[in-house]
Amino acid sequence: MVNITINGIGLQVEEGTTILQAAESLGISIPTLCHHPDQEVKASCRICVVEAKGFNTLVPSCQYPVFEGMEIQTHSPKVRNARMHLLELILSRHVQDCLHCARNGSCELQEVSRQLHFDKTPRYPYVERSNIIDDTTGSIVRTESKCISCGRCLYVCTNVQSVNAISKIDRSFNVKFGSPYNSTLAEGPCVNCGQCVQACPTGALTIKDSTDKVWSQIGGKKLIAAQVAPSVRINLAEALGEEPGTVSSGRLVTAMKRIGFDLVFDTNFTADLTILEEGTELLGRLSGGGALPMITSCSPGWIKFCETYYPDMLDNLSTCKSPQGMFGALIKTYYADSIGKKPEDILSVSVMPCTAKKFEAARPELSADGIADVDVVLTVQELANMIEASGIDFKSLPETEYDAPFGLGSGAGTIFGVTGGVMEAALRTVYEVVTGDTLDNIEFEAVRGFEGIKEATIPVGDLNVKIAVAHGLGNARKLMDKVRSGEADYHFIEIMACPGGCIGGGGNPIKTWKKMKPRLEAVYRHDRELPLRKSHENPAVTEIYAQFLGEPNGHKSHELLHTHYVDRSEVLK
Amino acid sequence: MTMLKETRIVLRNMGKIDPVSATDYRAQGGYAGLQKALKMTPGEVIAEISASGLRGRGGAGFPTGKKLDISSKVEADQKYIICNADEGEPGTNKDRIILSSDPNTVFEGMAINAYAIGASRGFIYLRYEYPSLFPLIEAALQNARNEGFLGENIFGSGFSFDIELVSGGGAYVCGEETALISSIEGGRGEPRSKPPYPGAQGLYGKPTVVNNVETLANIPVILDKGGEYFSKIGEPGCTGTKLFTLCGKITERGVFEYPMGTNLMDIFETHGGVKDGRDLKGVMIGGQSGYLINNTQMDLKMDIDSCRRKDATLGTGTIMVIDDYYNLLEIVENIMTFFIHESCGKCTPCREGNVRMHEIIHNINVGKGKMEDLELLEELAETMKLTALCALGQNSFYPVITSLKNFRYDYVRAIERGQR
Numbered sequence: 001m002v003n004i005t006i007n008g009i010g011l012q013v014e015e016g017t018t019i020l021q022a023a024e025s026l027g028i029s030i031p032t033l034c035h036h037p038d039q040e041v042k043a044s045c046r047i048c049v050v051e052a053k054g055f056n057t058l059v060p061s062c063q064y065p066v067f068e069g070m071e072i073q074t075h076s077p078k079v080r081n082a083r084m085h086l087l088e089l090i091l092s093r094h095v096q097d098c099l100h101c102a103r104n105g106s107c108e109l110q111e112v113s114r115q116l117h118f119d120k121t122p123r124y125p126y127v128e129r130s131n132i133i134d135d136t137t138g139s140i141v142r143t144e145s146k147c148i149s150c151g152r153c154l155y156v157c158t159n160v161q162s163v164n165a166i167s168k169i170d171r172s173f174n175v176k177f178g179s180p181y182n183s184t185l186a187e188g189p190c191v192n193c194g195q196c197v198q199a200c201p202t203g204a205l206t207i208k209d210s211t212d213k214v215w216s217q218i219g220g221k222k223l224i225a226a227q228v229a230p231s232v233r234i235n236l237a238e239a240l241g242e243e244p245g246t247v248s249s250g251r252l253v254t255a256m257k258r259i260g261f262d263l264v265f266d267t268n269f270t271a272d273l274t275i276l277e278e279g280t281e282l283l284g285r286l287s288g289g290g291a292l293p294m295i296t297s298c299s300p301g302w303i304k305f306c307e308t309y310y311p312d313m314l315d316n317l318s319t320c321k322s323p324q325g326m327f328g329a330l331i332k333t334y335y336a337d338s339i340g341k342k343p344e345d346i347l348s349v350s351v352m353p354c355t356a357k358k359f360e361a362a363r364p365e366l367s368a369d370g371i372a373d374v375d376v377v378l379t380v381q382e383l384a385n386m387i388e389a390s391g392i393d394f395k396s397l398p399e400t401e402y403d404a405p406f407g408l409g410s411g412a413g414t415i416f417g418v419t420g421g422v423m424e425a426a427l428r429t430v431y432e433v434v435t436g437d438t439l440d441n442i443e444f445e446a447v448r449g450f451e452g453i454k455e456a457t458i459p460v461g462d463l464n465v466k467i468a469v470a471h472g473l474g475n476a477r478k479l480m481d482k483v484r485s486g487e488a489d490y491h492f493i494e495i496m497a498c499p500g501g502c503i504g505g506g507g508n509p510i511k512t513w514k515k516m517k518p519r520l521e522a523v524y525r526h527d528r529e530l531p532l533r534k535s536h537e538n539p540a541v542t543e544i545y546a547q548f549l550g551e552p553n554g555h556k557s558h559e560l561l562h563t564h565y566v567d568r569s570e571v572l573k
Numbered sequence: 574m575t576m577l578k579e580t581r582i583v584l585r586n587m588g589k590i591d592p593v594s595a596t597d598y599r600a601q602g603g604y605a606g607l608q609k610a611l612k613m614t615p616g617e618v619i620a621e622i623s624a625s626g627l628r629g630r631g632g633a634g635f636p637t638g639k640k641l642d643i644s645s646k647v648e649a650d651q652k653y654i655i656c657n658a659d660e661g662e663p664g665t666n667k668d669r670i671i672l673s674s675d676p677n678t679v680f681e682g683m684a685i686n687a688y689a690i691g692a693s694r695g696f697i698y699l700r701y702e703y704p705s706l707f708p709l710i711e712a713a714l715q716n717a718r719n720e721g722f723l724g725e726n727i728f729g730s731g732f733s734f735d736i737e738l739v740s741g742g743g744a745y746v747c748g749e750e751t752a753l754i755s756s757i758e759g760g761r762g763e764p765r766s767k768p769p770y771p772g773a774q775g776l777y778g779k780p781t782v783v784n785n786v787e788t789l790a791n792i793p794v795i796l797d798k799g800g801e802y803f804s805k806i807g808e809p810g811c812t813g814t815k816l817f818t819l820c821g822k823i824t825e826r827g828v829f830e831y832p833m834g835t836n837l838m839d840i841f842e843t844h845g846g847v848k849d850g851r852d853l854k855g856v857m858i859g860g861q862s863g864y865l866i867n868n869t870q871m872d873l874k875m876d877i878d879s880c881r882r883k884d885a886t887l888g889t890g891t892i893m894v895i896d897d898y899y900n901l902l903e904i905v906e907n908i909m910t911f912f913i914h915e916s917c918g919k920c921t922p923c924r925e926g927n928v929r930m931h932e933i934i935h936n937i938n939v940g941k942g943k944m945e946d947l948e949l950l951e952e953l954a955e956t957m958k959l960t961a962l963c964a965l966g967q968n969s970f971y972p973v974i975t976s977l978k979n980f981r982y983d984y985v986r987a988i989e990r991g992q993r
Contacts, residue, residue, distance in 0.1 A: 043766035044919045046960040057967065058959045063766045078959070085956040089925035123949055124929050149924065168761060171744075173928040175918030 004070040019050055019061035019072055028074055031083065031112040033090075033201055034150035035062040038513050040159070042151050047086055047112060050074045058082055080116075087116060092124035094202070095145040101203040106510065108201035109148060130176055136186035138362055139208050139355040140194055140506075144176055147204040153177055153196035160499060161473040163305065165190035189308045189571050193301035193473070193497045194355030194506015207355055207507055211386055213376045214349055218260035222347040225263040225335070226256060227327045227406070230271060231353040231417030231502040232380050234522045239384035239509040240394045245518030247526050250399025255387045257400060261349070266402040268409020270323040270330070271416040271425070272535035273544070274298065277561055278320045278422075279430045279535075280552035282492055286463065291315040293468075293483060293490040296422050298322045300360035301497025301506075303565065305473050310480050311567035319562040323416065324350050324357055325366050327406070328373025329560040334548045335406070343368070349376045351383050353417070353505035356497065365563045379507025408540040411527035418523045419471035419501035420447035420454060423494040427458060427467075429536045434461045442533060448524070450500060450516065453479055455490075466490045472499035577843040579830050580806065582814045583790045587674040593712040595720040598677035604722050606796030610685045611730040615645055618689040622792065624800030626812035631657060631748075631785035632860070632888045633964070634811075634877040637792075640782055644690040644772040647780040652692035654683045655776065655783040656736075657753060658699045661745035662860035663911065665891045667816035668786035670828040672699075672706055675790070676713040680723060680736060682789030685796055686782055687734045695736040696776070698753050701743035710738050745915035749963045750775075750783040752917065763917045764963035787816055807833030811876040821857070821893035822848045833876035840892065841871060851896040855980065859888020861908050862968035864975040865901070886971070901983045902938045905976050909934060912969040922957045923966025929953060930973055937984060940991030947984060950977060 001012045006023055013022045018041075023030050034045035041063045049058035053071035058079060066072075073079060090109070098104055130144035154177050157166040165188045167180045179188045197205045217224060237246035253264045278296065285294050297303055297318040306317060321329065327350065332343035350357065354377075360366065361374040378386070387394055401407060412428055415421030424444045431439055446456035447467070452475040455468045468490045470479040476495045482488040498504045503519040504511055511519075532538055549556045581587070590597035598604070610618045623638025644652060656679055660668040672679060683695045699706060714736055717723045725733045739757055746752045747762040754776050756762040775781025791813055795803045804812045811833045817840060818828050824845025831840065837856070847853050855867040858875075864885045866873070873883055880887045895904065909931035918924045930953060933946045954970040961967045977984060 041766070043962065044921070046921050046962065049960050057961075060766055060962075065768065081952075082956050082959045085952060086921050086960060089921055089929065092929075093925060124932070127928075149918065149921075151919075170918070172913055172916040172918040173924060175924060 002066055002068045002070070004066045004068075004072065006072045007074055013066060016065055019052075019059070019064050019066055020048060022066055023061065023072075023074055029115070030061050030074055031115050032062055033108060033112060033148060034152065036152050036155075036199060039152060039155045039199070042155070045086070045090070045148070045150055047083055049079060049082060051076050051079050084116060084118060087113060087118050088122045089124065090148055091118070092122045092126055093129055094148055095128065096126070101146070102206040102209065103203035107203060132178070134179070134184050135208055136184040137190055137192050137208070137359060139192035139358040140185065140190070140197055141206050141208050142178065142185060143204055143206070144178065146202050147177060148202055149175055149177065150201055151177065152199040152201065153205055156195045156199040159474065161193060161195055161497075162477045163189055163191055163193070163473055166196060187571065191301040191304040191308070191473070191497060192356035192359040192506075195498060197355065197506050198508070198511055207379050207381055208358060209382060210358065210376050210378055211382050214347075214378065214386070217347050222345055223263070223341060224261050224347045224349060225265065225331050226261045226349040226351060227265045227267045227270070227324070227331070228252065228351045228402075229267045229324065229353055229417070229502065230409075230414045231505065231508075231523070232351050232383070234417055234503055234519055234526070235353060235380050235508045236384060237394065238515070238519075239380050240387060242395065243518070244515040245522035247522050248394070249526070250401070251394060251397040252383075253400040253402055254397045255392050255394055256383070258392055259386055259390050263403045265327065265406035266409045267323050267327055267350070268413030268416075269406045269538070269540055270326040271413030272410050272538045272541045273326055273561065274320055274323050275412060275425050275429050275535035276541060276552045277557060278318050279426050279433065281318055281320065282426070282430060283434065284553065286491060293493045294318055295493045295495055298416065298422055299356070299495060299497045300354065301356040302473065302476060302495045304356065304359065304568065305476065305497060306480075307565055307568040308571060309477070309569070310484065311569045313480065313484065314565045314567070316483075317565055319564065321366070321561055321563045322360060324352060324360065324374060325563065326561045328361070328366060329368070330406070330544075332368065332371065332373050333560060334544070343371050347376065348372070348374050349378060350374050351378045351380070353380050353502045353508050354498075355379060355506035357507075381507055381509060384509070405540060405543070408532070408538060410535050410538045411530040411533035412535045414527050414530065415523055417502045418520050419450070419496050420444075420469045420494065421501060421523070423447045423467055423469050423492070425535055426492070428534045431458075431460050432534065433536065447494075450513070450520070465492060467492045467494075469494045471496040471501050473497050574842050575836075575839045577831060577835065577839050580814050580832050581830050582794055582806065583671060583678070583787055583816060584674065584830050585794070586678065587670070590675065592674055592676055593709060593716055595677055595713070595716040595722055598675065599720070602797065603677050603793065604681055606793035607681050607684050607722070608728050610688055610796045611728050611732055615689045615691065618685060618796065619645060621800045622689070622795055625795040625803035626800075626810065627788065627791055627795060627803065628811065628877060629785060630787035630815070630890075634887070637784065637788055640772060640784075641686060641689045644780045644782050647773050649780050651694070651779045652690050653776045653779055653781040654687045654690070654692050654695040655753065655757070655781060656683055656695065656697040656786060656789055657748060657750065657783050658697050658786050659741045659748040659753060660700050660703075660786070661748050661915075662889050662891060664820040664893050665818045665860055665889045667818050667828050667890060669703055669706065670816070671786050671790050672710060676710050677717060677722075678790045678793055679786055680714065680717055682784075682792035683736060684723065684727065684734050685792050686784065686789070688732055690780065690782055692782070693733055693735075695734065696757060697736060697738050698741055698747070698757060699738060701741040707738065707740070714738065744917070746917045746963070746965050749965060752963070753783065754781065761917070763919050764965075766962055808874070808876045808879070811878050815875065815887070815890045817875070818889070818891045819844055819894070820891065822851065822896040823892070823894040824848045831875070834874045834879060837873040837875050837892070838871040840875065841894070847894060847896050851898060854895045854897045854899060854901065856895065857893040857972065858891065859886040860891045861911055862965070862971050863888045863891065865905070865972050865979060866975065867979045870979065900938075901976055901980050902934060902987055905972050906931060906934045906938055908972045912965070916965060916969070920960075920962035920966060922961045923969065926953055926957045926961075926966065927969055930970060934973065937987050937991070940987070942984075942988040942991050944988055946988070947977060950974070
């Protein structure tokens with residue numbers, strides 16, 4: 001422990017504590033911009049500088065570790081002057097279109113400016129960093145004039161995700177963060193995971209907005225049929241200002257109905273369907289028919305990553321479409337038929353935690369005769385924006401049931417929203433199908449939690465099934481390298497592109513690991529509260545096989561619920 | 574007027590030996606310092622260097638003995654010595670002169686440093702723009718290895734040390750030690766915030782001592798002749814000699830070695846004063862991030878502490894003479910263009926500040942200046958000094974701020990002319 005004083009207040013903190021952390025423990029708020037609690041220290045924006053006795057210069061509080069006897073002033077006139085001037089320099093390079101920016105109200109630069117009460121016109125003329133707006137991916141928009149060069153996107157794309165779609169270009173005044181060689185994101189290895197959007201303090205990286213595509217159809221001729229992903233009910237309330245981990249399963253249906261969605265279905269239903277399809281596929285592969293390990297295919301960021309960096313292992317991917325993809329196909333075929341509508345008369349909207357789902361929905365594999373299975377993908381954040389724009393007080397809404405026939409989902413579907421969830425859901429079903437026994441404990445602790453790579457061996461009948469779970473593409477890469485080299489001999493692997501799984505997806509409200517914990521707890525709490533917790537016990541699933549699909553992995557399933565992948569490694573050349 | 578005579582410690586072998594020949598160097602008493610050091614304990618070697626009072630010649634003036642002492646006490650399976658030969662300071666050529674005339678003295682200094690801290694590998698990070706030096710140093714290294722002064726079991730002592738020559742990245746900022754280390758590792762040449770200092774966590778995360786060429790070139794002499802001998806040269810607290818690069822409008826340009834504390838006016842006059850008989854306007858001392866002083870401030874002792882006391886800097890020892898033909902503001906504007914080009918762009922104050930300074934000075938220069946601009950320049954300089962991440966941004970404004978002080982009339986006149 002070391003003894004220090006901050007603003008005259010003496011305190012004892014652990015060795016290695018940064019000044020910022022020590023100040024926070026006293027309730028002193030120091031503004032930061034490049035600092036992100038989940039990232040390595042960059043100490044580049046310098047807005048967090050403080051005065052330390054005996055130093056000629058100010059020191060960055062996010063980086064500097066305290067030492068015995070250190071005397072710190074966090075808000076002295078000297079510090080304030082320097083901070084204001086730094087902010088003035090930053091604002092002179094940041095386009096002042098706050099009132100019509102996607103991050104208006106949630107921008108960290110805006111917050112710092114507000115905190116410091118910066119209320120004068122910058123003395124330096126505005127110089128635009130760059131006029132490039134890159135919306136080529138259809139998932140993410142990069143607006144370079146809003147970038148403040150903090151480097152948080154680069155860190156997450158490189159160090160966390162190992163996608164390497166963003167690099168630091170040029171130097172000095174011209175330095176910028178963008179696609180290598182000034183190409184576009186779509187031309188590079190970007191997988192649309194949106195973790196950069198999550199990391200960006202300003203509106204330089206935002207979700208590609210699709211709300212207009214829905215607004216313009218409301219009250220129109222098309223039937224608006226929406227599906228809502230498992231994790232949306234976990235994070236939507238948070239996006240509307242409630243505490244992280246506030247489940248809003250029924251309220252979100254009410255809100256969507258009030259906005260003007262005709263039907264609100266539950267993607268948990270196709271999550272259950274996925275388990276039956278994927279479980280059957282796994283059993284088939286285990287008995288000698290296909291590549292092992294089999295790897296899950298629900299996460300479109302992961303799929304594009306695999307197509308780009310591991311094209312030699314596409315056979316290992318489950319051929320199952322994602323729950324979004326299955327749902328889209330069913331809406332435009334089975335459901336359209338059942339209500340006597342043509343597929344083009346239905347606007348199929350999905351609400352997802354994920355920016356990459358926008359890319360997935362645009363894949364040609366997810367369409368039939370030129371008609372997309374999913375017409376519009378909204379992220380949690382976009383739905384929250386629509387609710388707010390509709391003047392709805394979300395907190396006080398009554399609950400509404402999801403619509404039949406796709407309104408019933410199990411707890412196994414719900415846990416798709418968190419890392420390890422697909423694996424656990426599959427195990428609940430595969431175990432019972434193979435052994436014919438009922439599981440005593442359906443909660444597989446080994447696959448739960450935020451450890452980067454989780455491994456376990458699960459006895460299922462005569463076979464010890466070796467499984468692994470990875471979340472975050474950096475972890476996926478580590479795992480895949482082991483599989484590729486033959487070092488690992490798993491049977492079944494779950495991979496989610498985003499750290500934490502879907503509840504950490506790029507389309508959610510801005511996250512930190514601290515917020516992720518209550519989100520995770522909410523997923524498992526919600527699972528426990530549901531009457532149905534196993535996919536194969538979902539009567540709606542049984543019904544659709546009886547009515548329409550026939551059997552898992554049968555002819556109809558293959559036509560509608562399964563897909564194929566393409567080698568995208570060309571972008572690396 | 575005092576006519577000075579050079580005191581050649583660092584340049585003791587210049588012109589006397591074939592620079593690539595290790596045997597020539599040996600014949601002049603070379604590697605005797607290393608031989609002595611290897612018979613001492615590392616602690617004794619550090620004590621000898623500390624006793625000499627030697628301070629870093631790269632600009633910061635940190636005591637070399639102390640730097641070695643810190644790294645020697647860090648436990649690690651591998652440590653490194655880096656010779657910083659990324660001499661990027663415009664108008665400074667001292668390291669090039671040392672390396673081209675006597676590279677072995679640098680190798681020997683590195684080997685002694687390595688022995689002192691327990692390192693077995695060294696790197697010379699050579700400025701990219703010194704292409705002619707690469708083959709010369711490679712050849713000199715090979716000869717030194719062949720003669721057994723580098724490599725395994727040097728002088729039968731059991732101590733092994735070898736040096737690798739690394740090309741610089743062509744960026745000024747790579748002279749900053751953490752940027753230099755990042756560059757050797759293959760990363761962007763960008764500095765990082767300290768601590769940890771390289772002495773504890775440097776190249777590949779291992780304790781690393783980074784010393785300037787000139788600093789290293791002094792070390793063989795200190796070991797050979799003793800720290801006490803060295804400490805009597807120069808000024809108390811700032812011992813030894815200093816290489817001065819004379820450039821700009823001075824009659825005799827070049828690199829010259831004088832004891833620390835030599836008077837600036839004497840150096841100026843010894844080398845012929847202003848070229849072509851024009852009048853002296855001022856002098857830029859210490860390199861591009863140095864200080865601009867006027868012709869009434871020439872009575873200045875050129876050593877680290879005396880310069881600091883007079884609100885000046887010794888820096889790299891560069892003396893750029895400016896005659897009355899020049900518009901000083903154009904010179905300052907030009908210097909800021911250099912820093913705009915050379916800032917790595919990582920931290921806010923340096924990335925944005927240099928450009929804004931240039932913008933303001935340019936405006937004043939073309940008659941669009943306002944008196945408030947001078948205040949803004951001072952305020953911006955203060956912000957950069959207090960908040961920039963590395964020495965580049967913490968110093969790049971000095972030409973501006975010192976010229977504002979020492980040539981204020983030039984600014985005021987330019988502003989007033991513009992307002993007419």
